[in-house]
Amino acid sequence: MTSSLPSPSIVSNTRIVRASYANKSGVSLANFRIEHLPDSIDLNSVQDGELILRNLYLSLDPYVRFTLDETGGGTPASWRQLNVPFYGLGVAEIVASGHPKYPVGTLVTINTGYEKYTRVSGLDDPDQPSDIRVLPAHARDESKGVRLSNYVSALGMNGLTAYAGLKQLGVQPGKTIFVSSASGAVGQLVGQLAKKQGLYVIGSAGSDEKVAALLSEQHLDGAFNYKTESTRDALQRLAPKGIDYYYDNVGGFVLDTVLELINEHGRIVSVGMISQENGREPYPLRNLSYIARKGVHIFGFIYWHHLQYFADDSVDNTIRPLIESGEIVYRESVFEGIENAPEHFINMINGKYAGKVIIKIADL
Structure with a gap:
């Protein structure tokens, strides 16, 4: 036809x-x-x-x-x-x-x-x-x-990645999650969805303007500029009780730092490696021993493994009403x-x- x-x-x-x-x-x-x-x-x-x-x-x-x-x-x-x-x-x-x-x-x-x-x-x-x-x-x-x-x-690949990544982490209310590249296409949704699920949310971004937006528009509990403050110092300041979940969009030295600071039985979902893109040399991770010492779980994420959340309309049914009501700013x-x-x-x-x-x- x-x-x-x-x-x-x-x-x-x-x-x-x-x-x-x-x-x-x-x-x-x-x-x-x-x-x-x-x-x-x-x-x-x-x-x-x-x-x-x-x-x-x-x-x-x-x-x-x-x-x-x-x-x-x-x-x-x-x-x-x-x-x-x-x-x-x-x-x-x-x-x-x-x-x-x-x-x-x-x-x-x-x-x-x-x-x-x-x-x-x-x-x-x-x-x-x-x-x-x-x-x-x-x-x-x-x-x-x-x-x-x-x-x-927000209702496409980025929305699916944010929604399914949090599902994969198995997040629980009252816990602390750190989101790197929190003002990015995926990160901005992760932080806001995590807040909706009752988590204490910390985000990082690459400028003071982006950090201000994370706090004023997306209402995260804490945020820092990774270019002007070390990730280790910022996380120790903003999460004195440690990190339970890490939504990793950047890899590299940030992942290395989180492995050192994450709580026992912490969970990490590896979604992106921005720090390793655009011709950069791979970063040699030094803190891999903490995976065994703390019983850390690391999950690799590929969005096409989670297309069921498009098929059953979970992404549309969850995120679209939050955008319509203004509860999520994208x-x-x-x-x-x-x-x-x-x-x-x-x-x-x-x-x-x-x-x-x-x-x-x-x-x-």
Whole structure:
């Protein structure tokens, strides 16, 4: 079955491709190339089992940095090819469909291209499981303060990561949790959800402005600037009874310090390694012996292991009402134009933005 929008049938595309590897160097604009492709997408050309997407919002995420490393940092080779578009989580509208499950006009989130239009194929291939999430009808309704862009942030991968990571830790009220990168795309949700669950929450961030927001907007119990105060001193000051849980977004020396300070039977979920990205050398952990000495549990986290929380609507049902009521404040930095994605990606991995970084490609 093939269907498509009646007009126009042929549209132009603009995409961002991987021009070169950064490897151990910092990422620069030279690693990206902007390609304008006039009249390159024929909506009537969609085949059975294919979709053509009109991309609306694109999430910029630190893990994409690994695809600019020729050796990959553990990412599949298919993610690191030169002269092909970068990929990231996006909100898109289906504008041509060759699959009865996904009609034209459906809003989805999917791992889509850094481009205006993306062709998706292989939907009937059992060896290529689909990462398409069909959004609920109310995703179109922005009248209650929930933006469509939230579906690649607070109600998307970041929301799932925050929600499921706390589930994995098995947090209990009255305990103390430390959240690193607490003003980031995931961390800002973790801190606020943990407060809702009755925990004493401490967060770290990289500027005084971000620390102030953690205290005044997100109402954490304590926060510090890791660039101006040592993590050890700050945690001893803010958590005199020790740390029970650590939600780790950064790894490196912060993880090493927490291993020394965490309470017996403490729990750590390893979600991100920001400190090890952008070509930095791996940090040699020195305090691993505390894992055995204190009976510490460390859990590795990969978001696609927890997609059941999308399937059963747990993320949407839990977080959306809190955003609508204003009980959760979620900071997004939304920038216009796919052509500007490289500049904002570089700024993001260099820590220049607070909250979630998103590119708006088109209006709904």
